[in-house]
Amino acid sequence: MKFHTEYLWFHTEKRREYIRITDKVREVCQKSGIKEGMLLVSAMHISAGVFVNDNEAGILSDIDNMLESIAPLGPDYLHHHTGEDNGDAHLKSLLVHHQIIVPITAGDLDLGPWQQIFYAEFDGRRKKRLIIKVMGE
Amino acid sequence: MKFHTEYLWFHTEKRREYIRITDKVREVCQKSGIKEGMLLVSAMHISAGVFVNDNEAGILSDIDNMLESIAPLGPDYLHHHTGEDNGDAHLKSLLVHHQIIVPITAGDLDLGPWQQIFYAEFDGRRKKRLIIKVMGE
Amino acid sequence: MKFHTEYLWFHTEKRREYIRITDKVREVCQKSGIKEGMLLVSAMHISAGVFVNDNEAGILSDIDNMLESIAPLGPDYLHHHTGEDNGDAHLKSLLVHHQIIVPITAGDLDLGPWQQIFYAEFDGRRKKRLIIKVMGE
Numbered sequence: 001m002k003f004h005t006e007y008l009w010f011h012t013e014k015r016r017e018y019i020r021i022t023d024k025v026r027e028v029c030q031k032s033g034i035k036e037g038m039l040l041v042s043a044m045h046i047s048a049g050v051f052v053n054d055n056e057a058g059i060l061s062d063i064d065n066m067l068e069s070i071a072p073l074g075p076d077y078l079h080h081h082t083g084e085d086n087g088d089a090h091l092k093s094l095l096v097h098h099q100i101i102v103p104i105t106a107g108d109l110d111l112g113p114w115q116q117i118f119y120a121e122f123d124g125r126r127k128k129r130l131i132i133k134v135m136g137e
Numbered sequence: 138m139k140f141h142t143e144y145l146w147f148h149t150e151k152r153r154e155y156i157r158i159t160d161k162v163r164e165v166c167q168k169s170g171i172k173e174g175m176l177l178v179s180a181m182h183i184s185a186g187v188f189v190n191d192n193e194a195g196i197l198s199d200i201d202n203m204l205e206s207i208a209p210l211g212p213d214y215l216h217h218h219t220g221e222d223n224g225d226a227h228l229k230s231l232l233v234h235h236q237i238i239v240p241i242t243a244g245d246l247d248l249g250p251w252q253q254i255f256y257a258e259f260d261g262r263r264k265k266r267l268i269i270k271v272m273g274e
Numbered sequence: 275m276k277f278h279t280e281y282l283w284f285h286t287e288k289r290r291e292y293i294r295i296t297d298k299v300r301e302v303c304q305k306s307g308i309k310e311g312m313l314l315v316s317a318m319h320i321s322a323g324v325f326v327n328d329n330e331a332g333i334l335s336d337i338d339n340m341l342e343s344i345a346p347l348g349p350d351y352l353h354h355h356t357g358e359d360n361g362d363a364h365l366k367s368l369l370v371h372h373q374i375i376v377p378i379t380a381g382d383l384d385l386g387p388w389q390q391i392f393y394a395e396f397d398g399r400r401k402k403r404l405i406i407k408v409m410g411e
Contacts, residue, residue: 001138001275001411003310005379036140038177038272040312040375044386046327052235053183058215059227065215066208066228071340078332078339090333091340097234097371098326101177103270105142110268112181131384133377135312135410136272137138138275173277175314175409189372190320195352196364202352203345203365234371238314240407242279247405249318273409274275 004032004134007044012124015073018060019119021130025102026109028132035107037136042099044131047089047123049096055116067092067122089122096120104136141169141271144181149261152210155197156256158267162239163246165269172244174273179236181268184226184260186233192253204229204259226259233257241273278306278408281318286398289347292334295404296391299376300383302406309381311410316373318405321363321397323370329390341366341396363396370394378410 077087214224351361
């Protein structure tokens with residue numbers, strides 16, 4: 001049984017960004033040498049997420065619009081009484097979930113043709129980290 | 138260490154359907170011969186989901202109503218500028234999440250008494266695929 | 275390859291509670307003796323969830339407020355025609371998801387500095403169960 005762990009760092013220019021990381025995840029998968037198994041991609045912050053969706057600018061904006069309509073930036077969240085201003089980012093992270101599992105079959109990510117992996121930054125402009133852990137044989 | 142992978146195909150009559158797949162997942166679990174481990178059930182499309190909930194028609198309609206109220210079918214999503222008409226399905230998939238992990242204990246799915254596994258089709262009337270991967274011993 | 279499975283029980287006083295379980299999960303991880311692997315934390319009920327967020331009272335209330343605004347307690351959900359009164363709890367569970375995977379590295383939970391694990395009770399005042407399964411070496 002084999003394990004392989006890597007950490008990716010992000011430092012976005014904008015507060016919110018959706019960054020396609022499928023190729024980086026595939027690289028980590030191939031580097032691991034694991035042919036059959038599961039690969040975890042998990043944000044290590046509570047104001048970021050990881051999701052699978054389409055690599056199409058329109059839908060990424062639609063996702064952002066939906067999240068803003070449910071948990072808008074700005075309002076006086078109770079969390080802000082601590083001096084923070086990112087209550088919306090915590091809620092957005094919860095809604096899209098902070099992690100995915102990618103199955104590995106025959107040494108590659110076993111994804112459908114349109115499935116792309118995204119890192120969702122909801123409170124950027126500072127260093128943030130993500131873990132990729134591969135487990136299998 | 139053992140692995141077992143199967144793909145299920147769906148071709149629904151309606152645009153949106155919620156299909157109970159617990160029995161099929163259990164079959165795959167038993168076929169794998171794995172007694173201890175984890176089983177991934179993951180939609181391979183970005184307009185479908187997988188979730189665990191109650192096998193009760195009312196709650197399935199309540200889920201559908203909630204998803205329609207957040208991400209209704211029809212509105213001019215930015216994604217539709219590409220010629221697509223399924224922006225709502227992408228958003229619904231994101232909200233319910235596209236995958237679950239089922240623990241396997243003593244050779245069976247280790248679920249609570251009311252936990253049933255559903256494939257959520259949000260843009261059906263065509264062939265769609267789901268992966269089940271079992272990993273353990 | 276090693277496996278370790280434990281069940282946690284909850285019996286909350288209030289209908290909805292958000293209970294930090296990071297320390298208990300860490301204990302189970304250490305007890306398992308597993309140094310590299312993955313740990314599943316999964317609610318065994320369809321009216322409860324598991325999520326990772328900040329251990330800060332304000333944001334927990336913000337999460338509760340958001341869930342109440344999307345799926346409020348009380349309205350006549352179709353699910354209530356069965357005699358149940360917890361339709362909101364099913365929907366809240368779906369929104370926050372009922373499970374997480376925690377990576378294990380060097381014998382400990384590999385979480386970011388602010389990541390805390392919560393059991394989310396949406397229909398308490400009775401016994402509810404959660405499974406923790408560790409898999410690795």
